[in-house]
Amino acid sequence: MTAIATTSLPPMARRARRRSAALGLLAWVAGILFCLPVFWMLLTSLHSEPDAATNPPSLTASLTLDGYKKFFGAGGGADPAPALINSVTASVMSTLFVLVLALPAAYALSIRPVRKWTDAMFFFLSTKMLPVVAGLLPIYLFAKNAGMLDNVWLLVILYTSMNLPIAVWMLQSFLADIPVSVIEAAHMDGAGLPTVLVRIVAPLAGPGIAATSLICFIFSWNEMLFARVLTGVVAETAPVFLTSFVTSQGLFLAQLCAASVVVSLPVLVAGFAAQDKLVQGLSLGAVK
Known part of the structure; x- marks a missing residue:
């Protein structure tokens, strides 16, 4: 049949x-x-x-x-907990700061567009055109003179500045699909800008905010160049900790793979947990 x-x-x-x-x-x-x-x-x-x-x-x-036993310190190995805590701190805090700064900027560039907003968007994008390694030496000298080397909060500041342009670009496209009439009705009811952002814009752009947050978190979690150069022992992150399995005695491949699996789990768990929001957010506005 x-x-x-x-x-x-x-x-x-x-x-x-x-x-x-x-x-x-x-x-x-x-x-x-x-x-x-x-x-x-x-x-x-x-x-x-x-x-x-x-x-x-x-x-x-x-x-x-x-x-896995050796990765978690069995047999006298190094304890990975400080590095994992530093990665969680740098990734989560930088993502929160990015959202706090990017949401008002995206609101100004989409729902209440400023003059020559396209030039502002291009400026945000142009900050990503500089190779990261080109800014490594000035940042290192600044951190050294400021006494911020081997400080996890230096990574929070750097990750926030690195992910902010991407977040503004993504959120601008998401917020542009919010009906302006809803925002105007809220203003007529006496709602101020903070109330509009928290109670109107954030719920309507929830999938886009979730997708932006997840991408910023992944970029921060996986970043290694700045963490490798600007940290030592106190602020060492998980990607830097992985390099400790490549020693002069050889490559401990099984331990390195076990460590890589453990370090990848937070990103995988976050991705699966927010999978529907991520797909919905990345496809938001694709069909006009």
């Missing part, structure tokens, strides 16, 4: 169905290719160091949790 129904379709519908099936198969292949390195990292983290170092790698090697 299925074959008869398929052959009874007009040629254009059959081509559309074949195209859809081909695109679906391509999406599955792309998804598997993207997930394969993560699966391989997880599998390697469950091997012993000799089994993880074999070439080619063995899929039938015995599984063990020694890599």
Whole structure:
């Protein structure tokens, strides 16, 4: 019956169905290719160091949790808790500061546009054109003279400034879809700007704010260059802590993969928890 129904379709519908099936198969292949390195990292983290170092790698090697035990300090290893706490502090605080600063800016550039707002948007974008490494030396000298080296709050300031342009651009596109009549009705009822932002704009742009927050959090969590150069022991972050498994004695691959899995978990959990908001926010305004 299925074959008869398929052959009874007009040629254009059959081509559309074949195209859809081909695109679906391509999406599955792309998804598997993207997930394969993560699966391989997880599998390697469950091997012993000799089994993880074999070439080619063995899929039938015995599984063990020694890599995770050593990562969490068993056997005299370094304690990862301070680095994880520093990463959480820098990522969460910088994301909160970005939202507090970006939401009023996006409101001014979309719902209540300022004069030459496109020039302001281009200025925000132009700040991302400078390579990060080009500003590393001036920032290092400033932090050294200010006595802020190896300070987690220096990372909070840097991550806030780095993610602010992206947040303004994203939130501006989200807030532009909010009906102006709703904002005007709130003003007529006597609501001030803080009330409008908190009680009107924020709930209506919730998916966009969630998507922006998640992206800023991921960028802050994964940042390594500034954290590597500007921190030492006190403000060391999780990505910097991962480099401690590459030593002069060799590469401890199983421990490194175990540490990478643990460090990746907060981003993965946040992504899965806000998956619907992320998709809804990133697609907001795509169809006018």
